[in-house]
Amino acid sequence: MRMKNRFKIIFFALLIICPLIIWIQIRNRQAGKKEFELFYSTSIYSKLKSITAGTNGTRITLVNNRNFVFSPYSDEKLNKGNIFDHIAKEGDIVIKKAYSDSLILINENDKFIFMFNKFEK
Numbered sequence: 001m002r003m004k005n006r007f008k009i010i011f012f013a014l015l016i017i018c019p020l021i022i023w024i025q026i027r028n029r030q031a032g033k034k035e036f037e038l039f040y041s042t043s044i045y046s047k048l049k050s051i052t053a054g055t056n057g058t059r060i061t062l063v064n065n066r067n068f069v070f071s072p073y074s075d076e077k078l079n080k081g082n083i084f085d086h087i088a089k090e091g092d093i094v095i096k097k098a099y100s101d102s103l104i105l106i107n108e109n110d111k112f113i114f115m116f117n118k119f120e121k
Helices: 002-041
Strands: 044-054 057-062 067-070 093-096 102-107 110-116
Touching: 002 067
Parallel strands: none
Antiparallel strands: 044 057, 044 093, 057 067, 093 102, 102 110
């Protein structure tokens, strides 16, 4: 009898937890898509206020307090293999044309081009 009760508790817990996990995944994916579309469609020419790396990508805050999240990747030819959030710092300039697949980082006297992962549907 005790084993049956334990099974019921586990069953009902999974019945609640599994849909909750699926709902959170869908919501996070929709938020990620919305953030990427904002970044992708925006033309940027500004100084950086802050840079934060996270699991969903790199968040940049511009001096006008606009925030963007994107996932830049390193390339030996484009950016000497540097990682964006390791070399970008407050005061650096970022340039991106609307709907462009690359972002330019001007760091002191160096210019780095970063491609970024596009949001897949």
